[in-house]
Amino acid sequence: MKRCPTGHATHPQWRMAAALVLAQLRAQMALPGYAHAPTLGLLYITDHYASEAQTLLDFLSAELPEVTDWSGTVGIGVCASNAQYFDEPALAVMLLDIPCDQYRVFSGVAPLPRVGEGRFVAHTALVHADGNTPDVTGLVAEMAERTTSGYVFGGLAASRGASVQFAVGGSGNLAGHGAAGGVFLGGLSGVAWGPGVHWLSRITQGCQPVGPVQRITAAQDNVVLALDGEPALDVLLRTLDVSLEGDPQIAVERVRATLAGLMDAGEEPGTCARTGHFGPDTRVRQILGLDGARHGVALAESIEPGMWLAFCQCRAAAAHADLTRICAEVREELSPDVLEPFLLGSTAPEQALAVPPQRHITGAIYVSCSTRGGSHWGGPGAELRAVRHALGDVPLVGFFAAGEIAGHHVYGYTGVLTVFTSDDPTI
Incomplete structure (x- = not known):
């Protein structure tokens, strides 16, 4: 080609x-x-x-x-x-x-x-x-x-x-x-x-977690009701360090700037927990509203108990760093280091010829x-x-x-x- x-x-x-x-x-x-x-x-x-x-x-x-x-x-x-x-x-x-x-x-x-x-x-x-x-x-x-x-x-x-x-x-x-x-x-x-x-x-x-990865323990349709057994709305407000009892405008603005990263129930969120960045197993969805009566958070996707969730925000610096990372991965996979056998002390130059072009x-x-x-x-x-x-x-x-x-x-x-x-x- x-x-x-x-x-x-x-x-x-x-x-x-x-x-x-x-x-x-x-x-x-x-x-x-x-x-x-x-x-x-x-x-x-x-x-x-x-x-x-x-x-x-x-x-x-x-x-x-x-x-x-x-x-x-x-x-x-x-x-x-x-x-x-x-x-x-x-x-x-x-x-x-x-x-x-x-x-x-x-x-x-x-x-x-x-x-x-x-x-x-x-x-x-x-x-x-x-x-x-x-x-x-x-x-x-x-x-x-x-x-x-x-x-x-x-x-x-x-x-x-x-x-x-x-x-x-x-x-x-x-x-x-x-x-x-x-x-x-x-x-x-x-x-x-x-x-x-x-x-x-x-x-x-394009988003970075602002809180821990937690398991969804209760949900109905597209509303997350509980995270690790705690009301989802309480978790969201604590993560953003805001309160509906104080200045509601500040709380609304911070919630509007926040999204939810979802992972399926069968996934292991270890990568996110270790690196602080989402991997390809995470789908970011909008927060559509807050359910004050049930202390829930409504998302733009149907939710099932057992899924994982981490609240997140769009940050240009994090997006730039992650884009640079995936480009570096592509370059590394395309360009094998043909000098590696010599750097490791190999005395057989033909080993370098065995490296894929x-x-x-x-x-x-x-x-x-x-x-x-x-x-x-x-x-x-x-x-x-x-x-x-x-x-x-x-x-x-x-x-x-x-x-x-x-x-x-x-x-x-x-x-x-x-x-x-x-x-x-x-x-």
Whole structure:
């Protein structure tokens, strides 16, 4: 897999932005090490272009006839390497040259088959979803079961207009796609990847615990009633060091700035307890209200006794540190230390030759929560600059979502970074 050509631009008129993107793509396709004849395109647009989604897709398809497959969606913002366009008209495109038998575009009219029911075997999948779809979290979990890894990544469309998704497979040659036009509303769509596509994926949390991890011992529907046997509201107020009997305005403001990190009953919260940071087993949810009569706390998710909870807050410094951490993990996994045998005193140089060759990042997809965009990081584009500083100048596209997908969960307030890799030394 060669380096992925990417293009991104902003302009009040989508045709002008698309023309700028096409110029970037064509220039990179002519460079050594980049894909010369890609067949798959990832397209992300901001909601300013949502009403022109079909026309925009038709235009790009006509200008890039070699690209027969498309996938993507809409966000409040889109991003590229070292750039982000938040709440402004923009689009970002990445082209990939993956062999046609190693990926498949899917949608509601051409769903991804279950494992063992078709010739194509999905190892993982990039998933775009409409958050207004009933039981979208259950559908994402079911989609993960259709992959051999049990892991999918992506995000929920974010739009103040139509929550459009793009899905074109084989220029109509795959059953179901031909008459659909390529633009969908509702449900799930995306790209499934075969075992021949090499990738790494990490999730970065944007929140940090402000209290201990405690077991939910009583709950009803979406209301947490007790934590470790103590009324949940009392625990929350003590954690925030506020009282409803004092200045209620101060208490309300602190509660509004607080969220809840949830872990399933079967999880072990040891990582959070040791490091003070949430891991990928934690889903952050809003506090919707306080139940004074029952001393409970209402959350934006159904709650079951036995789950774990830690109150938390969004902090830019913690989010930056955690993003840097996951990028460092990716770099470390891709670049084995070939000098280690010599540092350990080995006298057999051939041992170094046995170390797997260094892998290169050929493309990356970054999906971030809409709440992390804008000024949350201290300035426009700061989040993407942090990614570039850690990973280098790698091809990257993505969008700011209404919810982030990783593993078999839908998250909030997080970022999901996925990189495609190759050991081709010519890249």
